[in-house]
Amino acid sequence: MLDLRSHFSRFLGADPRRLHFAAHSHHPWPDVTRAAQLQAWDVAARLQDGKWEEVLGPVLDRCRRQVAHHLGLPDPATLVFAANTHDFLLRILSALPTGHTPRILTTDGEFHSLSRQLARLEEEGLVAVTRIASEPGETCLDRLLEAAPQGFDLIWVSQVFFASGFAMEGLEALAAAAGEAVFVIDGYHAFMARPVDLGPLAGRAFYTAGGYKYAMAGEGACFLHCPPGWLPRPRATGWYAAFGALEQAGGGVGYAADGWRFMGATFDPSGLFRLDAALGWVAEMGLTTAAIRDHAHALQARFVHGLEGTGLDARRLVVPLAESRRGNFLTFDLPDAETWQQRLAAAGIVTDRRGNRLRFGFGIYQTEAEVDALLLRLRRLAP
Numbered sequence: 212m213l214d215l216r217s218h219f220s221r222f223l224g225a226d227p228r229r230l231h232f233a234a235h236s237h238h239p240w241p242d243v244t245r246a247a248q249l250q251a252w253d254v255a256a257r258l259q260d261g262k263w264e265e266v267l268g269p270v271l272d273r274c275r276r277q278v279a280h281h282l283g284l285p286d287p288a289t290l291v292f293a294a295n296t297h298d299f300l301l302r303i304l305s306a307l308p309t310g311h312t313p314r315i316l317t318t319d320g321e322f323h324s325l326s327r328q329l330a331r332l333e334e335e336g337l338v339a340v341t342r343i344a345s346e347p348g349e350t351c352l353d354r355l356l357e358a359a360p361q362g363f364d365l366i367w368v369s370q371v372f373f374a375s376g377f378a379m380e381g382l383e384a385l386a387a388a389a390g391e392a393v394f395v396i397d398g399y400h401a402f403m404a405r406p407v408d409l410g411p412l413a414g415r416a417f418y419t420a421g422g423y424k425y426a427m428a429g430e431g432a433c434f435l436h437c438p439p440g441w442l443p444r445p446r447a448t449g450w451y452a453a454f455g456a457l458e459q460a461g462g463g464v465g466y467a468a469d470g471w472r473f474m475g476a477t478f479d480p481s482g483l484f485r486l487d488a489a490l491g492w493v494a495e496m497g498l499t500t501a502a503i504r505d506h507a508h509a510l511q512a513r514f515v516h517g518l519e520g521t522g523l524d525a526r527r528l529v530v531p532l533a534e535s536r537r538g539n540f541l542t543f544d545l546p547d548a549e550t551w552q553q554r555l556a557a558a559g560i561v562t563d564r565r566g567n568r569l570r571f572g573f574g575i576y577q578t579e580a581e582v583d584a585l586l587l588r589l590r591r592l593a594p
Contacts, residue, residue, distance in 0.1 A: 212579060213506050218492070219576040221245055228559045230585050234507075234574030235373075235400060235540035236563040238427050240485065247488035251481040266480040267454075274483055277490035278434055281500060282418065283408040291470035292434050294478050296399065296419045297324040299435040302473050303365070303395060303417065304328070304338075305447035312339050313364040316355070320345025320372040322397065345369075348377030348530065352385065359388040366392045370407070371400035371538040374565050375529040378405055378536045386415045393441060395419065402426060403493075404507070404539040406500045414438050422482060425503065425539065425574065427489040431482025437470040449476030498575070507539035507573040513582045514571065515541070521589035529568065540572035558588050 216223060222231075222239035231239060255262050275287035284290070293299055307313040315329065319342045332338045341363070343354045359366060366389050371378045378401065386394050395417040401407055403425035409418055418436040422428030444466050445452075451474035456465030466472040515525050515532045525532065529542040540563075545551055548569040555562050563570040573582075 212509060213502070213575055214578050215241075215496070215575050216578065218242055218496075223576065226559075229561060230559055230581060230588065231561045231576075232571045232573065232581075232585060233561045233563045234576070235376075235404075235424055235538065235570060235572035238424050238572075238574055239576050240427050240429055241489055241492050243488045243492045244428060244485040247484040248481055250488075251484040254484075262480075266483060267451075270480070270483050270487055273487050274432075274434075274490070277487070277494070281403060281407070281490070282436065283410040284413055284436060285410060286413070286469075288469040289413070289436050289439065290434050291437060291473045292432065292483060293473075293475055294431045294433065294482070295324070296397070296421060296433045296435075297328070298475055299417075299419050299433070299473065300324060300328060302445040302447045302475075303393065303442065304332075306442040306445040307364050307393070312336065314338075314362065315340045316343070316358055316361075316363040316366045316392070317341070318343045318345040318351065318355070318368055318372075320351075320374055321367065321369055322373050322399070325367060325397070345372050346375060346377075346529075348372065348375060348379070348536070349534075351377075352379055352381055355385055356388050359385060359392070360390060362390070363392040365395065367395045367397065369397040369400070371398075371405065373400055374542070374568055376400075376538040376540050376542045376570070377530045377534070378538055380536055382416070383411055386412055393417065399424060400538050400540075403500055403503060405504050409436065412438075414440075417441070422486045422489065426486060428482060428486035431479055432486040435470070435473055437473050439469070443468075443472060445473060448472075449474055451476055503575055504539065506575055508537075510573040510577055510579070510582050511539075511541055513579055514573075514586065517582070517586045518589075520593060521586060522593040523589065539574065540570050543569045543571075545569050554592055558592055560585060560588060 218241045219239050221242050254265055275290045278290055279287040315338055329340050345351050398418050398420040402420035415438055421433030452472050453465055454471055455467045518525055527543045529544050530537045548564050548567045551569050552562055552564045
């Protein structure tokens with residue numbers, strides 16, 4: 212088992228009583244990111260307007276290389292960064308056909324950035340959405356494969372469902388069934404939580420995730436892998452997308468040919484400094500995503516095996532421990548989940564809730580000692 216708590220001393224030491232079990236929601240940052248935050252300020256002071264040559268040069272290049280390494284991508288130039296994944300969603304939607312109402316295939320288990328946006332567009336008939344049931348997770352891919360050949364313009368699915376923790380595998384088959392549809396994978400709950408090899412899909416699938424969760428870099432450091440040739444000219448476009456662009460015939464708006472075509476405009480670069488530092492620390496420590504996953508799953512097992520007397524029942528898990536296709540958090544389906552979360556918060560235990568789903572997240576800033584402390588507090592809370 213890993214013991215990396217000393218590398219998270221700033222976050223863990225800010226409230227020593229707090230037991231943070233919400234890595235899937237807001238992962239603590241390693242200490243190296245504080246120096247990176249200060250570095251962003253110092254670079255701005257030292258270079259002023261010239262800081263962008265540093266940000267969009269060496270800093271961005273390092274982030275691209277490190278993200279590409281963890282995703283198994285052959286070319287870091289396919290990666291582009293933005294403050295949040297919703298920015299990328301808007302740019303992708305802006306590139307869909309205008310001659311008819313775009314048809315979109317997705318699931319009912321997608322995060323709010325997509326589900327809310329599509330629901331709003333549906334209100335005015337601007338898109339036609341088919342939603343496949345995300346549960347049971349074991350058969351979701353089968354349902355998607357059955358629906359995919361029906362002529363969609365966009366297919367958008369999560370790699371790990373945020374409300375359950377189920378991890379879909381075999382997305383290569385969905386890409387093959389997608390035909391001419393734009394294919395997007397939301398990897399936010401998978402990136403740095405489960406090993407991901409995008410190599411076989413590098414030329415076919417868009418992939419988006421960011422630093423807020425298991426990449427440990429906080430806000431403002433999201434990315435999109437853009438497969439070559441797909442959606443070359445999004446209509447929602449920032450002026451950065453023109454960097455390195457070839458002028459269009461007839462004097463039209465030019466776009467870069469690689470991932471830069473999905474760039475936006477001026478942004479706060481501090482997230483990139485933190486992401487660079489966090490992923491650099493991961494490399495320095497010799498960590499792999501598989502090692503991070505194994506550590507989190509070992510903590511999950513210790514937690515579940517110690518539930519007796521806590522008031523929580525492993526039979527209420529949406530994705531049971533025996534299912535290897537799961538993310539780094541456990542989800543309990545509880546009719547009184549809100550009350551549970553309030554009681555836990557009062558006891559200094561940080562969890563996350565989505566409706567009746569109470570979620571416990573596990574990460575490399577924890578050891579068995581934190582799990583044992585959690586179980587002890589739960590038993591004290593039990594009626």
